[in-house]
Amino acid sequence: MWLVAIFVCLGWMVSLCFHEFGHAIAAYWGGDTSVKDKGYLTLNPLKYTDPGLSLLLPLFFLMMGGFALPGGAVYINTSKLRNRWWNSAVSAAGCVAEFFVVIILALVFHAIWNQETFNLERNVENSLYVSSILSIAYVIFLNIYVIFINLLPIPGLDGYGIIQPWIPTRIDKKLNKFSSYGFWILIAGFWFYPPFGHLLRNISNHAIALLSIPDILVDVGGSMFRTYAQYLVLGLIAVLWIFRDKRKDLYRKGTRLISEGKYASAIAIFDRAVAAEPNYYRVWLMRGYALYCMERYEDAQISYNKALELQPDSSDSWYYKGIIFTDTDESYEALNCFNKAIEIQPDYLEALCQRGYLLIEQENYQQALTDFERAIEIDTNNSTAWHGMGKVIP
Structure with missing residues (x-):
C-alpha cells in the first residue's frame, strides 16, 4: 500500500x-x-x-x-x-x-x-x-x-x-x-x-x-x-x-566547523555564504567570531560592524565587539559596547559580568556590584559573577 x-x-x-x-x-x-x-x-x-x-x-x-x-x-x-x-x-x-x-x-x-x-x-x-x-x-x-x-x-x-x-x-x-x-x-x-x-x-x-x-x-x-x-x-x-535553504546550509556548516575548532575552514565557508547572500547578518556575526578566535581582531571588528549595519539591535554583535576591545585594552570602547548590549538585552548575563569587571577597573564599585547582583539573579550558580562580587566586597 x-x-x-x-x-x-x-x-x-x-x-x-x-x-x-x-x-x-x-x-x-x-x-x-x-x-x-x-x-x-x-x-x-x-x-x-x-x-x-x-x-x-x-x-x-x-x-x-x-x-x-x-x-x-x-x-x-x-x-x-x-x-x-x-x-x-x-x-x-x-x-x-x-x-x-x-x-x-x-x-x-x-x-x-x-x-x-x-x-x-x-x-x-x-x-x-x-x-x-x-x-x-x-x-x-x-x-x-x-x-x-x-x-x-x-x-x-x-x-x-x-x-x-x-x-x-x-x-x-x-x-x-x-x-x-x-x-x-x-x-x-x-x-x-x-x-x-x-x-x-x-x-x-x-x-x-x-x-x-x-x-x-x-x-x-x-x-x-x-x-x-x-x-x-x-x-x-x-x-x-x-528546496533547501542553501544559505542556512553554509551557516550551519560554518558553525559546526567553529565548534570543532577549525576556524580557517569556517571563515572560508562563511565567505561563500556572504558571497551568496551579503545581507545575512548572522553569517557576518559568526565570521567575526571565527576571526576573533584566530586573534585577527581588526578583521573581526569589520565583520561585527557589518552585522550591526544589517541588524543594529543585535546584542551579540555589540557584546563580541566589546570582548575584542577588552582584549586589546580599549576599556572605554568596550564599556560602550557592553552598555549597548545590555540596553538591548537587559538579562545578557555575559555582558553584565564583563561590564562589572570593567567598572571595577574604573573603581566604580557600586555599579559593578549592581551588575554582578543582577547576573546572580539570572544564574545563581554563575561562578564569574560570584568571583566579581568577591572582588567588589572585601
Missing part, C-alpha cells in the same frame, strides 16, 4: 520537526534568543534538517529492515543559556516533545481503531482506513524507539547532552572528542553487537504494549513501508534537497 509509505514518511517528518522544535523552544526560554533569528521556532523541516542525515539515512535503514536513527539539526549557543539546568533541559526537550507526539498519536489511534471489528483481510478494501491504522501504529513505534536511542549517554546524542553539564570539565573534554563519531558508534553497536538492538526493540515493544497497540499492526505497517517506500523516499529527499 502506497498510502502506508506516504503516511509514515509524513509522520516521520512531523515527529522530527517536533523533536527539533522542542530543543529550540527550550533554548529560547533558557536564554538563547538567537534560535529565533536562525528560524528554528517553526515546524518547517526545511529550516533545520539536513536531507542526508535527517531523512535519507534513517529512512534507508528502515527500508533495509534496520533501525530508526534520530536526525535534524538545531545549533544552540549554550553559552547564552542561564545555567546548566537549562543546558540539560534543552537536550531533554527533544525527547519530551517526541513523547507528546507519541501520546497524541496513541489517542488518535484508539479514537479510530476498533479491536472487535478490525481485520486486516476483511478491511483491506478500505485502504485509507487500513493504511491509517498501520501507519499510526508504526510511527508510534518509531518515535518510541528513537526516544530510547536518543537517551543513550553517547557523545553527540541527547542522552549525553543531558548529563554533560554535570560531568567534570576534564572528563567532558576527553569524551567530547568523540561527539562527531557518536552516529558511527551507534551504528557499530547495532552492527557488531546484535543484542544491543534486540534490547532496544524489546523495550520499545513493551512500551507499545503499555499503549495497548497490537504489535502485529506495527510489524505489518513496517513491512508495507519497506515494500513501497523506496521510490517515495528518494523523491522526498530530492524535493527537500532542491
